[in-house]
Amino acid sequence: MLLSTGLGSLDHVAMLTVCTVWAILLAQQFSPPEGPDGLVYNKDWKTLRLATQRKGKWDAWRMHARPGSGGQPVTLTPAETAQVEAVLQAIAQVVESVPYAQAQRGWYANRSVAWIRSRFPAPGFPLAKLPVLSYYALYPFHLMDKLVTKDGLQQWVPDWSHETTPISFTVNGAIPGPSGGPVFTSDDPANPIRWYAGASADGTFYGFPVYSGNAVIARPGRPLFRAVPLKLALERFLPLCRDDFKTAEDRLRRYQQQLAETESEAYARREMEDFEKEYGAWKSTRPSDYEFRRKTRLEFIERTRREAREQATPREGSPEGDWYWEPKRALEAAERLAQTSTPDQTACFEPAGPNSALYRARGRLRPAGSGPSCQPLMEPNPDYFDPALPRTAAQLIVIGPISRCIDVRTGAPILEGYPRRSPTAATSIAPSGQRWTGKNWPGCWPPER
Numbered sequence: 001m002l003l004s005t006g007l008g009s010l011d012h013v014a015m016l017t018v019c020t021v022w023a024i025l026l027a028q029q030f031s032p033p034e035g036p037d038g039l040v041y042n043k044d045w046k047t048l049r050l051a052t053q054r055k056g057k058w059d060a061w062r063m064h065a066r067p068g069s070g071g072q073p074v075t076l077t078p079a080e081t082a083q084v085e086a087v088l089q090a091i092a093q094v095v096e097s098v099p100y101a102q103a104q105r106g107w108y109a110n111r112s113v114a115w116i117r118s119r120f121p122a123p124g125f126p127l128a129k130l131p132v133l134s135y136y137a138l139y140p141f142h143l144m145d146k147l148v149t150k151d152g153l154q155q156w157v158p159d160w161s162h163e164t165t166p167i168s169f170t171v172n173g174a175i176p177g178p179s180g181g182p183v184f185t186s187d188d189p190a191n192p193i194r195w196y197a198g199a200s201a202d203g204t205f206y207g208f209p210v211y212s213g214n215a216v217i218a219r220p221g222r223p224l225f226r227a228v229p230l231k232l233a234l235e236r237f238l239p240l241c242r243d244d245f246k247t248a249e250d251r252l253r254r255y256q257q258q259l260a261e262t263e264s265e266a267y268a269r270r271e272m273e274d275f276e277k278e279y280g281a282w283k284s285t286r287p288s289d290y291e292f293r294r295k296t297r298l299e300f301i302e303r304t305r306r307e308a309r310e311q312a313t314p315r316e317g318s319p320e321g322d323w324y325w326e327p328k329r330a331l332e333a334a335e336r337l338a339q340t341s342t343p344d345q346t347a348c349f350e351p352a353g354p355n356s357a358l359y360r361a362r363g364r365l366r367p368a369g370s371g372p373s374c375q376p377l378m379e380p381n382p383d384y385f386d387p388a389l390p391r392t393a394a395q396l397i398v399i400g401p402i403s404r405c406i407d408v409r410t411g412a413p414i415l416e417g418y419p420r421r422s423p424t425a426a427t428s429i430a431p432s433g434q435r436w437t438g439k440n441w442p443g444c445w446p447p448e449r
Contacts, residue, residue: 053106140163178198218396
C-alpha cells in the first residue's frame, strides 16, 4: 500500500485515458497510419508528421531538492529523503505501470521529481513537523518527425519538441479552493488567508472532489475546509467596508464641489460670455437663430445645475443613489454585527451584484444560516495536516490540472488543436463512468475501476 496514513492505496488510480476518434479525424484532415511507425500526415503540416506507433521512452528518474518561494529552510535526513522519494516512486509506479504506459507507442515522457526545501509554516504548526512538500510531474511529448533539407536533400528527422498536456501529483501541498476563487485573501505569505463563499467541489472525478481543476485525494475523516468564525471575519471585512464608504464619501465631496461651482453666478456668467463670443453677432443679423441658441444655452445651464444637484444629493432606494447608500448601509450593518456577534457564531457571505458599489468588500457578512443567498464562509482547514504523523507521510495528494482534459462537471472531453493537445489524443470518459474507452494518454489521469 502506498499510503499508511489513511488515504488508502493508489491501486485504484491510473492515468487518464484518451478516446481517439479516428473516423472523424480521417474524415477531416489526418491520413491513415502508414508503416510500422504508424506515420500520420496532415495536409496543414507540410513539414511535420506523427509517429503514432513508434516506441517511446521515459527519461531517467532523478530526485531533486528544489528551492521554494521563501520562508524557512527545510532540511531532511538521508532516511527522510528516501521516504519522500519512496512515496513519489509509488505514485509513479501506479501511473507508469498501466498497459498504455508500458507500451508507450507514439509518445515519450519527461519526469520532474522533487521535494521543496523552504516553507512558510502555518501558525502554531512547528516547522519540524510540517509535512514535506513534494511532487511527481509528467510531461508527455508526441513522437514526431520534421522534414529538413540537409546536403541538398530533404529527409525526415526526429523532432522532440512537441509537448502535450502535463500532469502533476503534488504531495502535502496547499488545499485547492473552488474555481470561483476566494472572496478574501491576505498578502502575508507567512499567514496566508483564503476565504471562500461556500466550499462545494466544482465536480467529482471517480469519487474524488475536484477544486479549481484539480482532483484531491484526502485523508478520511479530515475535512478539507472549515467555517470561518463571524468575529474573525468581521475583523478582516470591516476595514474593507470602511474603504468602500470612504470611496463613496470622496465621490460625494467631489459632486458637492461641482454643485457649488455650477450653482454660482460666476458659472452662469462664464457660460453666457462664451455664448456671446460665439453667437453675439447673430443678434442683429440672425435674431431668431440668436434667440433660439440663447434659450438652448440657458436650458443647458439649468440642466447642468439639476444634474449636479441630483449627484450631490443621492437618494436612498434609487439605483442612481446606490453608489453612496449601499456602502454606507453595509458599513453600518457590519458595525452593528460586530457589536452583537458571539464567539460561537460562524459567518456566511452574500456576494454583491455586478453593479455593486462594494468594490473592496464585494459583498456582505451575515451570521451563518441567514438565507439561501448567503453562502457559508469557509477556509482551508488549518488542522487538516496531523503533526503527530511523520513529516514524510503523504497526507494530501492533488492531481492536476485534470480540467485541461475533461469538463469535470459533465465528463465531456476537451478537444484542443495541435500542438498542445492533438486531436489524436482527445480525452473522453465512458458514459457509464466506470471505465475509460479508447487509448490511454499519460498527460491526464483517472481512477481505474
